[in-house]
Amino acid sequence: MLPPLTPDDDLALNSPGTALLPKVTETSAGLMTRVLARIQGRPADGDSWRKGMTGERRVGAELDRLRRHGWRVLHSVPLPRHVDLDHLLMGPGGVFTVNTKNHPRKAVWATTQ
Numbered sequence: 001m002l003p004p005l006t007p008d009d010d011l012a013l014n015s016p017g018t019a020l021l022p023k024v025t026e027t028s029a030g031l032m033t034r035v036l037a038r039i040q041g042r043p044a045d046g047d048s049w050r051k052g053m054t055g056e057r058r059v060g061a062e063l064d065r066l067r068r069h070g071w072r073v074l075h076s077v078p079l080p081r082h083v084d085l086d087h088l089l090m091g092p093g094g095v096f097t098v099n100t101k102n103h104p105r106k107a108v109w110a111t112t113q
Contacts, residue, residue: 011074016060017053018076019084024049051102056086059100063087 007013028046029037037044060075067073071091078084087098 011077014074014076015057016075016087017056019078020049020053020056020076024053048102052100055102056100059098060087063089063098066091 024046026046027049028034029044034044034047037047056075060073063073066089069091071089074085074088074090076084076086077088085097086100089096089098
């Protein structure tokens with residue numbers, strides 16, 4: 001028998017990018033190091049994680065707009081082995097996962113399976 005669920009188990013409370021926050025905190029350079037890196041035109045430690053979290057938040061905000069059309073949207077859904085689904089959508093059209101990636105100036109394509 002499974003233990004009873006608690007409010008902490010409610011996945012609806014996860015905001016976009018929640019799963020990346022520990023990585024951003026763990027790998028990020030300090031403010032002065034980030035400023036110096038930007039002046040030098042190079043990435044600072046943790047920049048890729050920070051960009052990923054920003055992207056997930058932007059995509060999450062757009063996906064949240066589907067709620068008014070009968071969709072249920074969950075973000076940062078934890079899975080085993082320290083991975084997560086960036087976004088999970090459930091609604092009239094079915095169940096979909098959305099994985100957010102940052103590829104500036106690249107073509108974007110989608111697949112269905």
